[in-house]
Amino acid sequence: MPETYLTQSPRVAWRVYDGEAVVLSPDDSTLNTLNSVGTLIWEAADGRTPVSAIVARICEEFAVDAERAGRDTLAFIATLRGRGLVTVSETIPQAR
Amino acid sequence: MAELCLGIAGLRTAVVTPDPDLAGIVRGRFTGFVSSGPADWRLEISRPPGRLPSAGDVVVRPDGSPTRFSVQRRDFAGTVDVGARRADVTLTPDDVSLESFVRILYSLALVEVHGLVVHAASLIRDGGAYLFCGPSGSGKTTVARLSPDATLLSDELSIVRTTGGPAVCFGTPFRGELALAGADRAARLVGIYFLRHGDRHEVLALRPRQALARLLPNVLFFAREPDIAAAVFRVAAGLVDAVPCFDLSFRPDPGFWEVIRNA
Numbered sequence: 001m002p003e004t005y006l007t008q009s010p011r012v013a014w015r016v017y018d019g020e021a022v023v024l025s026p027d028d029s030t031l032n033t034l035n036s037v038g039t040l041i042w043e044a045a046d047g048r049t050p051v052s053a054i055v056a057r058i059c060e061e062f063a064v065d066a067e068r069a070g071r072d073t074l075a076f077i078a079t080l081r082g083r084g085l086v087t088v089s090e091t092i093p094q095a096r
Numbered sequence: 097m098a099e100l101c102l103g104i105a106g107l108r109t110a111v112v113t114p115d116p117d118l119a120g121i122v123r124g125r126f127t128g129f130v131s132s133g134p135a136d137w138r139l140e141i142s143r144p145p146g147r148l149p150s151a152g153d154v155v156v157r158p159d160g161s162p163t164r165f166s167v168q169r170r171d172f173a174g175t176v177d178v179g180a181r182r183a184d185v186t187l188t189p190d191d192v193s194l195e196s197f198v199r200i201l202y203s204l205a206l207v208e209v210h211g212l213v214v215h216a217a218s219l220i221r222d223g224g225a226y227l228f229c230g231p232s233g234s235g236k237t238t239v240a241r242l243s244p245d246a247t248l249l250s251d252e253l254s255i256v257r258t259t260g261g262p263a264v265c266f267g268t269p270f271r272g273e274l275a276l277a278g279a280d281r282a283a284r285l286v287g288i289y290f291l292r293h294g295d296r297h298e299v300l301a302l303r304p305r306q307a308l309a310r311l312l313p314n315v316l317f318f319a320r321e322p323d324i325a326a327a328v329f330r331v332a333a334g335l336v337d338a339v340p341c342f343d344l345s346f347r348p349d350p351g352f353w354e355v356i357r358n359a
Contacts, residue, residue: 013326015333017305024329026322031309 002090003052006045006077012085014042027084037062041076045086047093051077102198103131103280105255105266107205109198110135115143117189125191126198128280129269137181137205141194144173144186154200156318165204165319172197176204199253199270203316207327211257212335213316216288218254218265218278219246224286225265226356227254228344229314234291235346237273242350250278253316256285256335263339285339287356294345297352299359307341308333 008014011026021039023032034042037058044054051073058069080086087093098119102109108131113119118141123130152170159166163179171193174185183201187193203213216229217236221243228239240251249265252272256265263285267278290302290310302310311332319325342359346352 011322011326013329013333015308015329017308018303020305022305022308022333024326026325029320029325031312033305033309 003050005047005050005089005092006041006054006080007047007087007089007093008042008045009085009087016043023085025083025085030083032083032085037072038076041073042080045080047089101131101133101135102126102129103133104129104198104202104268105206105211105257106282107137107202107209107211108133108135109137109139109201109205111139111141113141115141115189118143118194121189121191121194125195126269126277128277137183137201139182139198139201140184142184142186143189154196154318156200156204156320158321162321162323167197167200167318169193169196176201178204178208181205195270199316200318202255204319204324206255206257207324207331209257210259210331210334211255212328212331213268213270214254214256214311215252215314215316216254217251217272218249218267219243220249220265220279220281220283221246221353223283225249225283227256227265227285227288228291229288229311230291231314235293235348236291238348239291239346239352240272240274242348243353247279247281248274248276249281251276254278258331258334258338263335288336288339288341289344289356290342292343292345293347295347296345297347297355298345299355300343300345301359302341302343304333304336304341307336310341310343311336 014023019036021034021042055069055073097114099112111122155168157166164177167174172185172187176183185197216227217240218227237251249267251274253270264282265285266282267280269277
């Protein structure tokens with residue numbers, strides 16, 4: 001499996017309160033409230049951290065097995081992507 | 097050509113019109129908010145040359161640049177250029193059309209100075225401003241009516257700014273059911289209360305995340321462009337971080353002030 005990288009959309013506004021992120025969708029201005037695992041993924045979506053490293057952190061911080069963490073992370077990334085909140089690439093995106 | 101300067105929430109707008117009737121409507125509707133000093137914005141008003149383009153609800157669309165918007169409703173058609181701080185509108189000469197356009201203009205103009213127009217009643221009491229948020233029917237006018245010893249800033253649309261220092265709530269000329277303009281006063285915002293009718297008075301503290309989700313639907317904002325929506329989000333997020341927020345259940349008597357004081 002090739003490595004993948006997540007990048008937050010630059011048009012998204014967000015804020016973390018008490019360890020949980022609130023993210024505004026750029027297309028329809030809906031609010032997305034992320035739980036602590038989702039917030040970990042969101043904050044790691046910096047375009048440089050491989051998804052495999054994010055999954056490893058989830059396993060470590062939330063005491064879940066790698067298979068479940070990987071499956072849930074990919075599903076969550078698909079949701080974020082579908083809402084226009086992140087882009088996914090197989091190489092580290094060039095800084096704009 | 098008539099020109100007068102409106103000052104609302106510290107933002108001054110030079111209103112210019114060649115039409116004496118429109119000038120009279122501006123003076124009448126915004127009595128108490130006529131200002132002096134250099135204007136931050138310029139608004140040109142005229143009558144429509146013919147029929148206005150038909151648009152029932154307010155439609156705000158980008159108009160050739162990221163900071164310029166066309167603003168239309170059945171009774172007015174105009175543009176607001178946030179970058180140039182200029183606006184123009186042709187409108188049916190009545191005070192409702194005029195006030196509606198000015199509401200929209202200020203909702204756009206305030207964002208860059210960290211301000212929001214909020215569906216809320218606001219009052220000054222004991223030197224501090226209290227904001228009571230909610231949609232139509234939630235009790236904004238009731239709260240204002242039950243507070244004769246407070247200074248009314250608005251019973252319908254309030255303005256809050258967070259530019260440096262504490263959040264400040266400003267009086268507005270925008271009228272609700274009381275049909276009264278607010279006072280041209282401002283005070284430090286000491287609490288935001290999200291209204292709901294109940295059978296007793298009760299105040300519950302909200303966490304900032306909860307408050308943000310309650311506040312954003314009450315922000316008057318028509319443009320859907322991601323950059324501006326993000327700017328509104330940032331102002332609102334800063335506001336709920338800086339000011340204590342509460343859910344306020346109340347029944348129609350002045351006792352709600354007691355539970356606010358004791359919260």
